[in-house]
Amino acid sequence: PGFLGALARLAVSGVPVETGWLFRGRDAVDAGTSPRPKRPGWTVDGHLLRTADGTIPAGALRPAEQISLGSSPAEQPTSEAMVADFLRTSREMIAAQRDVLLGFLGSSEAPTVVVPERPKVALVASDAPKAALGASDAPKATLGRSVLETVVAVIGERTGYPVEMIEPDLDLEADLSVDSIKRAEIAGELAARLGLTGGDVEEFAKARTAAAIADLVGTPQQPEAGTSVLETVVAVIGERTGYPVDMIEPDLDLEADLSVDSIKRAEIAGELTVRLGTGDVEELAKARTAAGIAELLGTSHDEPRPVAAEPEPVVIAPKRYVLTEVELAPAGTPDIAGRRFLVLGSGTFAEDVRGELETHGAEAETAEEVRPGFDGYLFLDPVLPTAFPRYQDALAAHPRWLLSAGPAEGLRGFHRSVAREYPETLTRVVEGADAAGLVAELSTPDREPVVIRRGTTRHGIQPTEQDLGPLATNGAGPAGDGVAEAAAIGLDRESVVLLVGGAKGITARFARTLAATARCRIELLGRTALAAEDEYPQAKDAKELRAALIATDLRNPAEIERAVRRITGEREVRTTLAELEALGSPVRYQSVDILDAEAVHRAVKEIHAEHGRLDGIVYAAGVIEDKLVADKTAESFTRVYSTKADGARTLLEATADLPDEPKFVVLFGSIAAALGNRGQTDYAAANDALETLGRRWPAGRAVTVHWGPWAPAAGGMVTAELMRDYARRGIALIDPEEGALGLLRELAWGRAGTAAVVHTASGW
Ligand SMILES: NC(=O)c1ccc[n+]([C@@H]2O[C@H](COP(=O)([O-])OP(=O)(O)OC[C@H]3O[C@@H](n4cnc5c(N)ncnc54)[C@H](OP(=O)(O)O)[C@@H]3O)[C@@H](O)[C@H]2O)c1
Incomplete structure (x- = not known):
């Protein structure tokens, strides 16, 4: 106060006083010049929502109204009508809560809530028969699954609702927020799975419930007579990749030219066996071209086989394992x-x-x-x-x-x-x-x-489950999730955390948790070079981007795929930056290849010089190029290995020159290193190498976290296809929210000497 008083006295006595630097680096706004906050356009009073003029918006919850019981017995509502009213209002309340939640979670597809009209027929008692999955009223079985089950499964996949929640008579729009666009997608997918033709698809999109769609579908047809196997193969590849069929030449290499990896090939193969009722998925998935697949199908004399129901992916909190030595027999x-x-x-x-x-x-x-x-x-x-x-x-x-x-x-x-x-x-x-x-x-x-x-004694290494104690298990205080942990690590708004590979995938997810809990300054490095702006803002996803690029006369699929990857990569980086800023963290992204030692040294030096500190480092750069040892090239092995091992080494050297040690260093490893994995000798070796490098890092705490697979909601290496593959293999995935909080707990409550841990939802 004395200092500020002195400044004030100087100012009033006419001395020009420069006060701007007092606020530099602080979370201060100039109240004089910054725009006045807008008057809120609506109010919420605990359970009801109104616009500024007091109107209740369409679809919002209405205040309770007294039900008049009438004076004469004839006017008394029946108990059925009262139950119907009760159910209607409950339904409205759930719909309103769902929208608030979706809004909070930032759903890009804010649903228009259509509150169902008051049922005209009095509601029946709870013992009334309900259409149940697999019930005898769904007789149109297709290859082991009833049509209704297929409809429900597709709706489940597209909406994320577990199938058991999708009752056949639920209103897709009002109850599940399935808007018309999503219904059209569902209809398209059903048409593809059940071998249906064009006109029907529009009809399905109009149906309001799973049961109604199933009724419309009726009995699925086989592919149209006269369609050759090759045409069907090309059609399925087209649907799964987004390429027009006339671009899919029968001899194009699916992997090299169309970026159809082995998992996507397995899906295409699965789809074909369903449509054509023949073929061996594993064999078909090995074929490299559309012509190759068609040839295998042409010569296949298998009996149509029932297709197993797609298992739902399991997404749960990870458990923590420490790699411990166990004595082995002599x-x-x-x-x-x-x-x-x-x-x-x-x-x-x-x-x-x-x-x-x-x-x-x-x-x-x-x-x-x-x-x-x-x-x-x-x-x-x-x-x-x-x-x-x-x-x-x-x-x-x-x-x-x-x-x-x-x-x-x-x-x-x-x-x-x-x-x-x-x-x-x-x-x-x-x-x-x-x-x-x-x-x-x-x-x-x-x-x-x-x-x-x-x-002569021998020891092996085993991951042993070990939690982090009561603070981590029961929560560390009344503040929001992770806030106490961030404070325990020593992170606050002045802290600086560098995340290499942090603008994308699971590391970006962790950066969001850091921003939400500490609002620290975040420095991100990655290879992606950011263009000034999005070239195709109207194209929402990879499929639409492909179409937009094809419309620009780009005809070479490999080039198109490169462009799609580049643009979606840039978008992901931009989204991360915007989200971190919105959470209150100052953030900067620099395009630096971690294998360019000079650029890495320069970037680290500059970051430290600019802020005078570097509190935490997350090293998460990595690439995968899975192939069995027999099929792998030495160049590919080196690429995968070096990105992790040489990259971490370079970063270690660059930070070792700094005058002070970071509070923590985390190296993102993989469960593949701890348990091994087919097709990942390079990646497993690279992640294992991180442990060795981590042990050399001068830091308050340096730990390699070997992650199990994360759910693709976090982005990252686990694609939707890979997720389905894990689900088929019974491998559970890490819930992104829990994964990120788990890491914060690891840093807050883990022992400084623990050099490597495994955080995973599942083994394999
Ligand atoms: N997702 C999972 O389930 C999972 C499981 C186990 C372990 N992990 C590990 O977690 C880390 C992040 O994986 P993710 O799934 O989030 O994958 P991701 O989205 O592909 O992230 C990898 C990151 O590494 C960056 N990167 C790659 N090569 C680089 C280089 N030479 N120089 C600078 N940056 C480079 C990428 O940036 P650019 O794209 O800009 O090059 C990207 O930001 C990886 O180390 C991975 O091994 C992930």
């Missing part, structure tokens, strides 16, 4: 007499290993390169990703043993994944073993892919 004497081994390495250790193998009666050679013809390969000093081609050669021989002497960056995740792809090979990384210990690992009955040896 190794026995290896039974390797007469077996041939190639020891990959040189020097004394290689000679010792060779000698040890020979002591057990095996034949052994040392070499630098892999040759076929051996029962086992022992890699002595492998360094990923350079060693990948040699591993690939060794695995091509389907050896009985494939051992690596570790520890080395990424080898745990790599071997866990190899074990899943080559179940007949005993594959493992052995850490801390001398020559005798390494050779002893050829004997053991267990198939642990990671073994840590201390003398």
Whole structure:
């Protein structure tokens, strides 16, 4: 007060006083010049909503009215009419609450609520028969599913409501907010699934309930006579990709030219087996071209098979696991007499290993390169990703043993994944073993892919469930979710958090939680370069973008796909920036490739110099290019591996130069590193490497969080197709809200020494 008083005295005595800098960096607005807040256009008084002039908007809840009981018995309403009134008002109330909730959640499709008219027929008692799924009144079964079930399933997929909530007689518009556009989509999807033709689709879109749609559908037809198998294949590919059928040449490579990945191919294959009532989904999904699929279908003589109902994805809060060592049974004497081994390495250790193998009666050679013809390969000093081609050669021989002497960056995740792809090979990384210990690992009955040896004792690693204590489990205070955690981490509005790969996907979701709970300054890095503005604002989604691009005469599908990816990527970044700002966090995005060391060093230095601090770092850049070892190129392996490992290393070096340590560092890893995954040797190795790098980070807390799959509502690597695939495999997905809060709790209440944890809704 003394200081401000002095300034005031100076000002009134005529000294020009510059006060602007007092407010710099603070959340202050100039009341004199900033626009006056508008008078609210409506009021809410606890349960009712009115516009400024007191009118109740259409569809809003009306105040309770007294029901006149009348004076004569003839005027008394029947109990049925009273129940009907009660149900009508309850229904209005639920509809109003639903709209408030949708509005709060930011649904882009604010539904126009059509309050159903008061039923003309008096409501019947609760024992009245209800149309139930699978009931005998839904006889038009199509390939194992009744038409009504298919209708309900499609509505469920499109609205997100669980199927058991979609009663056949619910009004789609009033009760489920399915507007006419969404109904048209549902109708289109049904037509596709049930093999129906054009004119009908419009009729279905007009129907107001699932039961009415099912009635209209009647018995599904087979594809029109005269339509060739190839035409049907092309039509389905067109529907699933958005390409006009005349652009889908039969010999176009589905993956390379149309970006139809293996999961989408499986969906197309599934759709075709339903429409044509024949074919093997797995076989069809392997075909690379429309012509290839048509050929397989043409030669398929399978009987039509019932199609299993699509399981609903399960989206739940993740559990937390710590990777802990467990003691394993001692190794026995290896039974390797007469077996041939190639020891990959040189020097004394290689000679010792060779000698040890020979002591057990095996034949052994040392070499630098892999040759076929051996029962086992022992890699002595492998360094990923350079060693990948040699591993690939060794695995091509389907050896009985494939051992690596570790520890080395990424080898745990790599071997866990190899074990899943080559179940007949005993594959493992052995850490801390001398020559005798390494050779002893050829004997053991267990198939642990990671073994840590201390003398003759052996340890494996197991994810063990461990919660973070009562504060994390029961909540840490009366403030909103995560606020106490942000404070416990030491984050406030002055703090600066850098998120690499944070403008998109699950990291952007976490950034939103940071903004909502700490309103800290957020610095984002990613590769996407932002154009000044959206080139196709009228095209809402990828399908519409494709159409818009095709309309500009772009005819090359690969180019179109690139453009679609670029534009949707830019949109995602813009949305993140807008949302973080709206939540109160100052935010900046910079396009920086994490593999460009110079640019990364420059960006980190500038961020620190500008704010004088860097409180937290989230490293989440990553790419996936899933393929089995046998099909993967060395370049692809290196790309996937380096984005994580080299990127994290560069960031570590860049931040190590800063004068102060960040409060926390989080590296986004993957459950693939902790459990291994088919097709992800590179990605699993890369995420495992993060653990090693994280341990070197000077920070109050540095932790690698191996995530299980997140629900695609958060964006990110789990696409809608992948989600359906997980649902079929019974793998639950992380609820985005819970996932982000879980990470905040991890940082707030986790032990500083815990270098790696798994947060997942499911194992596999
Ligand atoms: N989603 C999940 O369920 C899940 C599960 C386990 C682990 N994770 C991990 O979580 C992280 C985020 O994944 P996500 O699912 O949200 O995927 P995502 O949306 O694809 O995010 C990946 C991010 O990394 C950035 N990136 C990639 N290469 C980069 C490079 N060279 N330089 C700078 N930035 C780069 C991307 O930016 P650009 O697009 O601009 O290049 C993007 O922002 C990843 O590390 C992933 O491994 C995710």
